[in-house]
Amino acid sequence: MSLRIWEGKSAGGGSDAPEMTRRSFLRTSTAVVGGMTAIAAALSPLKDLNPSEEFSLEQFIQKHYKEMTPRDMEIALDRIRREVELRYRVRPEIRDVRAKAGVEFVYALNLSRCIGCRRCVHACVNENNQSRSPEIQYIRVLEMPRGTMDMEKGDHHYDRPTVPDASHFYMPVQCHQCANPPCVKVCPVEATWQDADGITVIDYDWCIGCRYCEAACPYWARRFNFTKPEVPADRVNPDMSYLSNRPRPKGVVEKCHFCLHRTREGRLPACLEACPTGARKFGNVLDPESEVSQILKHKRVFVLKEEVGTLPRFFYYFDERYPNSIDPEAKQIALSLGYEGGADGMFGASRGGGVA
Amino acid sequence: MTLDSKGRAMAIWLVGPVFLGVAAWLATSSTSAPIPLRPASDVPRESIRPGAWRTPLKHANEAKVNGAVRPCSECHRLFGTPPEENRTLIQHKDIVLAHGINKRCLNCHYGADRDKLVLHDGTLIDFNETPRLCSNCHGTVYRDWQMGVHGKTMGSWDASSGTQQRLACNECHDPHAPRYKPLEPLPGPETLRMGDQRREEEPSKQHAPLRRWSMPSHDEPSKEEPKKENPS
Numbered sequence: 001m002s003l004r005i006w007e008g009k010s011a012g013g014g015s016d017a018p019e020m021t022r023r024s025f026l027r028t029s030t031a032v033v034g035g036m037t038a039i040a041a042a043l044s045p046l047k048d049l050n051p052s053e054e055f056s057l058e059q060f061i062q063k064h065y066k067e068m069t070p071r072d073m074e075i076a077l078d079r080i081r082r083e084v085e086l087r088y089r090v091r092p093e094i095r096d097v098r099a100k101a102g103v104e105f106v107y108a109l110n111l112s113r114c115i116g117c118r119r120c121v122h123a124c125v126n127e128n129n130q131s132r133s134p135e136i137q138y139i140r141v142l143e144m145p146r147g148t149m150d151m152e153k154g155d156h157h158y159d160r161p162t163v164p165d166a167s168h169f170y171m172p173v174q175c176h177q178c179a180n181p182p183c184v185k186v187c188p189v190e191a192t193w194q195d196a197d198g199i200t201v202i203d204y205d206w207c208i209g210c211r212y213c214e215a216a217c218p219y220w221a222r223r224f225n226f227t228k229p230e231v232p233a234d235r236v237n238p239d240m241s242y243l244s245n246r247p248r249p250k251g252v253v254e255k256c257h258f259c260l261h262r263t264r265e266g267r268l269p270a271c272l273e274a275c276p277t278g279a280r281k282f283g284n285v286l287d288p289e290s291e292v293s294q295i296l297k298h299k300r301v302f303v304l305k306e307e308v309g310t311l312p313r314f315f316y317y318f319d320e321r322y323p324n325s326i327d328p329e330a331k332q333i334a335l336s337l338g339y340e341g342g343a344d345g346m347f348g349a350s351r352g353g354g355v356a
Numbered sequence: 357m358t359l360d361s362k363g364r365a366m367a368i369w370l371v372g373p374v375f376l377g378v379a380a381w382l383a384t385s386s387t388s389a390p391i392p393l394r395p396a397s398d399v400p401r402e403s404i405r406p407g408a409w410r411t412p413l414k415h416a417n418e419a420k421v422n423g424a425v426r427p428c429s430e431c432h433r434l435f436g437t438p439p440e441e442n443r444t445l446i447q448h449k450d451i452v453l454a455h456g457i458n459k460r461c462l463n464c465h466y467g468a469d470r471d472k473l474v475l476h477d478g479t480l481i482d483f484n485e486t487p488r489l490c491s492n493c494h495g496t497v498y499r500d501w502q503m504g505v506h507g508k509t510m511g512s513w514d515a516s517s518g519t520q521q522r523l524a525c526n527e528c529h530d531p532h533a534p535r536y537k538p539l540e541p542l543p544g545p546e547t548l549r550m551g552d553q554r555r556e557e558e559p560s561k562q563h564a565p566l567r568r569w570s571m572p573s574h575d576e577p578s579k580e581e582p583k584k585e586n587p588s
Contacts, residue, residue: 030372038375041382105513118542123404132396135547156545162538223547230396266512266519273406277536278508278528289515291504299505319506320496333535
């Protein structure tokens with residue numbers, strides 16, 4: 001059965017124009033007006049958008065990062081400059097930094113030294129213009145009970161007056177820049193890919209926000225912008241690049257990119273520079289004399305979730321044990337912390353560290 | 357199913373009002389429900405300052421005693437140092453000596469020239485050469501430090517760039533009390549996908565703003581839900 005708006009002869013077929021009655025006119029016009037109003041009302045959320053901020057034709061016709069000519073990139077950077085200036089009243093130093101030849105970045109983190117103070121987390125937030133409300137953080141510091149590597153036992157919400165806690169060790173987790181990245185494989189639009197220097201990058205203008213990559217990552221390294229990121233204007237870092245820390249729109253995925261706007265220009269990541277203990281090490285693994293190469297050569301190194309075959313470029317290592325048991329100061333501190341058995345008990349458990 | 361022509365006409369009359377009703381509902385219903393998020397807050401910049409953890413004495417002429425900055429030798433020409441350990445200091449009261457069994461000032465400082473430090477073999481070195489001094493006892497750490505495995509590097513990851521700077525021992529450790537003091541941690545995360553994992557406790561909404569928003573207050577979450585939030 002079909003509901004006909006037009007009444008009359010039309011149902012019978014033929015080329016005859018339907019007969020218009022007063023009744024059918026009224027009926028039709030109510031339906032049409034109602035329909036149009038419903039459509040208009042359904043589209044009404046669009047009026048909340050600020051056209052100058054949220055949408056531009058330039059962005060709409062912008063090509064994929066890999067297909068952009070230098071001229072296209074200049075147009076895109078100009079647009080981003082304008083948008084940032086409009087939104088934060090800051091003139092950004094934005095550029096497109098490409099991977100250097102002969103460089104493959106690797107991160108190494110000394111678990112014997114990390115004290116879980118979260119300086120790296122917040123240095124990263126500041127460097128990379130991450131949203132402050134809701135919070136987006138690339139680094140997660142897990143507080144793990146000593147003697148286990150079971151990630152389920154880790155807790156990143158620990159809240160203590162001081163760290164480190166004697167019965168825990170601290171394990172920061174961020175993007176591992178895998179050599180075999182599952183997040184890249186699942187992206188349906190190729191908005192994320194692995195660059196020549198090993199950094200997996202995201203084109204925020206190409207991301208459709210499907211969050212497949214977020215689900216695929218075994219390290220929980222990717223973050224989704226559920227809302228428009230909120231960054232206080234006085235904390236915006238104007239040192240930006242296209243693929244890293246420029247302000248992100250709502251509805252895209254972001255993650256750690258080894259501060260590529262810094263590291264591809266020879267500098268060190270922000271998390272490393274803020275670390276008070278020197279637990280973080282970064283460098284070029286293709287250079288046999290670099291710090292990370294020395295660590296891989298001389299230290300006991302492991303990767304997280306080796307069994308999933310992601311081949312991370314983020315390595316954890318720890319120091320050989322120092323003779324804390326013969327150090328009376330270590331013993332004294334252990335006793336003052338209320339740890340039974342003194343230094344032997346405290347440091348014999350799992351961690352080297354202490355005398356340095 | 358069939359309708360007679362009268363019923364059909366009635367149904368068609370309904371189309372317009374139904375559309376109008378939908379329009380009214382769409383226009384009046386809230387388009388963006390407020391999410392009760394913690395207002396944006398930032399840690400103070402000083403707490404995430406890059407670089408050396410402490411500012412050591414680089415030269416003997418920077419020594420600060422009672423507010424005056426003078427070279428060490430200026431006073432110590434007149435005042436010698438009694439060599440016994442654990443003596444109550446009359447000056448330098450801010451110095452707390454907690455360096456394990458290394459309890460004598462003159463193990464590192466040189467008595468005859470107080471602007472110098474002394475190695476075990478008697479070599480005199482300046483205050484800015486502390487790694488050589490520390491290496492006297494801490495050989496394995498010194499070896500690691502030379503390779504860049506221990507300690508902090510600033511400037512560049514590229515040693516050939518010329519801007520790489522490996523921080524000295526005393527830029528992180530207090531030479532008189534080298535062990536790291538416990539630190540106050542910066543605030544933990546309240547990100548949208550980092551639900552509370554401490555599931556033995558009452559499933560707290562403290563760290564999950566989205567869930568806090570979506571759940572009526574009387575409705576306790578099921579026991580399974582926090583498990584799905586697990587990171588690994």
